Each structure stands twice: as structure tokens, then as C-alpha cells.
Amino acid sequence: MKKIITVLSIVLVFVLSMSSCSEKEIDFIDHELYEELMKKTSSEIVMDSNTAIKAACDLAWQEYQAVARRDEQLITEMTQKAIDFGGKTMKFDIKSTGNPGPNGYPLFIALHGGGHTTPEVNDSQWNHMKIYYYDSVTSGIYVATRGISDTWDTHFNAESYPMYERLIEDLSVYYSIDTNRVYLVGYSAGGDGVWQITPKMADRFAAANMSAGHPNGADLTNLYNTPFQIQCGQNDDAVAGRNTECGRYCEVLDNLQYTYGGGYPHKVNLHLGKQHGIEDNDPLRSEQVILTNPAGWAKGEPASTTEEDTNAVTFLEKYRRDPIPERVVWSIANRPSMCDTETFYWLRASKDIVAGTIVASYDKSKNTITIEKMIILQEEGSISVMLNADMVDFTKPVTVIVDGVATEYNVTPSLEYINKTIEERCDPNMIFAAEIVIR
Numbered sequence: 001m002k003k004i005i006t007v008l009s010i011v012l013v014f015v016l017s018m019s020s021c022s023e024k025e026i027d028f029i030d031h032e033l034y035e036e037l038m039k040k041t042s043s044e045i046v047m048d049s050n051t052a053i054k055a056a057c058d059l060a061w062q063e064y065q066a067v068a069r070r071d072e073q074l075i076t077e078m079t080q081k082a083i084d085f086g087g088k089t090m091k092f093d094i095k096s097t098g099n100p101g102p103n104g105y106p107l108f109i110a111l112h113g114g115g116h117t118t119p120e121v122n123d124s125q126w127n128h129m130k131i132y133y134y135d136s137v138t139s140g141i142y143v144a145t146r147g148i149s150d151t152w153d154t155h156f157n158a159e160s161y162p163m164y165e166r167l168i169e170d171l172s173v174y175y176s177i178d179t180n181r182v183y184l185v186g187y188s189a190g191g192d193g194v195w196q197i198t199p200k201m202a203d204r205f206a207a208a209n210m211s212a213g214h215p216n217g218a219d220l221t222n223l224y225n226t227p228f229q230i231q232c233g234q235n236d237d238a239v240a241g242r243n244t245e246c247g248r249y250c251e252v253l254d255n256l257q258y259t260y261g262g263g264y265p266h267k268v269n270l271h272l273g274k275q276h277g278i279e280d281n282d283p284l285r286s287e288q289v290i291l292t293n294p295a296g297w298a299k300g301e302p303a304s305t306t307e308e309d310t311n312a313v314t315f316l317e318k319y320r321r322d323p324i325p326e327r328v329v330w331s332i333a334n335r336p337s338m339c340d341t342e343t344f345y346w347l348r349a350s351k352d353i354v355a356g357t358i359v360a361s362y363d364k365s366k367n368t369i370t371i372e373k374m375i376i377l378q379e380e381g382s383i384s385v386m387l388n389a390d391m392v393d394f395t396k397p398v399t400v401i402v403d404g405v406a407t408e409y410n411v412t413p414s415l416e417y418i419n420k421t422i423e424e425r426c427d428p429n430m431i432f433a434a435e436i437v438i439r
Helices: 031-037 050-068 072-080 119-132 160-174 189-200 221-225 242-259 294-298 312-316 415-425
Strands: 082-085 088-097 107-111 140-145 182-187 207-211 228-233 266-271 287-291 305-309 327-331 347-349 357-363 368-375 383-387 398-402 405-409 434-437
Touching: 031 050, 050 415, 072 082, 072 160, 082 160, 088 119, 088 160, 107 119, 107 160, 107 189, 119 140, 140 160, 160 189, 182 189, 182 312, 189 207, 189 221, 207 312, 221 242, 221 327, 228 242, 228 312, 242 266, 242 294, 266 287, 266 294, 327 347, 347 357, 368 383
Parallel strands: 107 140, 107 182, 182 207, 207 228, 228 266, 368 398
Antiparallel strands: 082 088, 088 140, 287 305, 327 357, 347 383, 357 368, 383 434, 398 405
16 A cells, blocks of 8 residues: 555534533534535535535535446346355345434344255245344344355355445445444354354444354454344353353453453343243343343353343344444454455555554544554554544644654545545445555
């Protein structure tokens, strides 16, 4: 990747009164000016203020969406309900219910059980998943995907990930879904998929629910900002101690929370006395008996119980994704190998970087980005910070702190970079107009 010293940006004008505002209350936008600018085209905008930059970003998205909706590949994928990649095909069923919110429908992606079995059994499981959680959704686009192989990892073969990316992007363009309310849910083999997919694509999801699946050593480091619910029967031990592993992962997430000083919102429901069949889809939201000490029980402690609504959709609908979170923890080795994207939230690592950990945060009130931790053992490759006006005020120098050394950058927005990030993620809530290369 080419080293960029001139930076590029997005959104907002400095309207900060340093009184008693929290960072989340800081608003740099001149909303009256923004409405006037939205009558133009993106190329007509002179990006001399953060408000103008925001208008350019939003107009660029509208222009991109208008063109993309006429794309023959997208139309074919949506009408045939199938996406192809790498010689594999992901079929999907799609239905909607209720009315969209002001930002569009939420999206629920549901993964079926089965896995290492016959195509007929997996098709039957897929047909069941087309309705399994659907009645619990009051408003949303409900998509049930068919695993791309009849193997135990049916939902997370390497070729699956580019197709999940493509599916979300297609729906963002075609149905104008609310990309801050994209949810992943799965049962049994579908739960296996949720364990693996969520941390690899954590910046795509508002929350995820895993039911009756085995973690198979899943690395959850990337879930700092992604709520994750684990559900399993207390006696579901037919596959490699699935029940105790689910309980143990409560402690895994607790430990990650401790290690990184917060984050990792999670809940673990071990259903008392249940085996592989648990109640996680009751549209009436009846309360179920679950263990209050799943991690302790997994280590041999006596069980204590409570009763709660364990409907997966109830958990998911509580959450909206923050597309520009104030702090990001990224285990680079856990990104999908066959996806082209180099980004995770507002960080970028070139594809030739195969492993490493980055912990980064920003302080909107101080116009500062801090790289708290960066462990990259290989010499080749570049690391960048992408900038968004929800993060900084672009009318002032942006300070980046790496290894305790502060460097100031004057940021220049670019429509070219805005369009680049739109094409990369196809997400109206993750558009950037600035990048600073930090190594």
C-alpha cells in the first residue's frame, strides 16, 4: 500500500461547547447547511468543512446505490437467491415482516443445523430454519442461508465468508437495510457457524446468538464491540463436551473483558436439564430455567438457577452496532482469508500482514488517535487509521500517538477516498474520507 502523508476524511463542523458534554454528545455538524448541501451532487461539494465532508459522503453513497441497483450481478443474485464464489454456491431464502424503521429494516441471518450429513438432511434443516426464528421477528428482513457444503463446517468453509460479505452488501443496496442492525443467529451446525463467523466479521454485526453449537477453539478476541449470546442444553454433551465448553467460554469472555479493560458484552444460557433441544425461539417469550453460574458449573460447582426469556431474537434486538466505536481490539490473524477487505472498523492492515494484534482508541474531544498496542512481527505490510468525523474534527490537526510519540497531521478530505471506502464495504455507516498510514 502506498504511504499516505496527506490524510483523507469524512463528516462534520466544529460546534463543540466544552461545557459538560460527553464525547458522544459532541456534534460538529451544521444541520441547516447540511440540508442545503444535500441538494447538490458529491462532486459539486467543496469539502472545506466537516459538514460539507459529511454531505459529500452521504451524496456519494446515494449515487453509488443508484448505480449499483442496476448491476446485473446483483439483480441476478437477488432474483435467483444464490451467490457464487470460488466454485461454490450459497443459496438463501429471504422474507420480510413488519415495517422498516427510519433507517431501514434490520437484517437477521439465520444458519441451519445438520452439517456432516446428506444433502437431503441439510436441505430439510435449511427449510426448517426458514421459519425457525421468523415468527419472533416483528420487523426485519429474515434470510436463511444454505450451507455451501455437506460437511461439519457447512457454514464456515473459507469460501463462505466472501459470500456473507456479498449478501450483506447486496441487501444494503437492494433493500436499504439498516447496516447498524445486522444480526447473526444459528442452531446446532448453525451455532458452529456463529462461533466462527462472528469474530471474523465482527464489524458487520450488531449482535450474535449461538445456540447448541460447539466452539471448536474459536478465538473471540475481535468481539470487543459485539454482543454475543451463548445458549446450550445443560446435558448437551453428545459432541466433545459441548455443554461444558459453552460454560467455559463464559469465563473466556470474562477473561478477555479483564485483559482489555472492558468490552465483550456477553450472556451464557445453559438450559437446566436440557439436551440438544432448547427453547430459544418461542414467539411468546416464555421464561425458561437456566443456570446462573455457567462458568462455575462447567468447572464442577453446583448449579444455581433462574428463569428468563431465552428467545434469541429478544437478545439480538437490544443492540445496534456502533460502526465507529471509540476503542477497537483486532486480532488480524482471525480475518477471513478469502475476503478482499483490509479493514476492521476504522483500522486497515494490508493483506500481506497475516498476524498481529492492534488495540486502538480515539478521543473525540482531544482530536487524538492512540495506538495503545501494536504487535506486528513481520516487517512488510502497512497499518493505517481511517478517519471519520464521528471521531475527530477535521478543521484542526489530528494527533496520532504511537509508542508514546505524538505526531500531528493536517487532514485533507478526498472524494476519491470516500468512494474507495464505499466500494470496499458497501456500508453507508462506514464511509471514511481520510487515512493516516502509521507504519
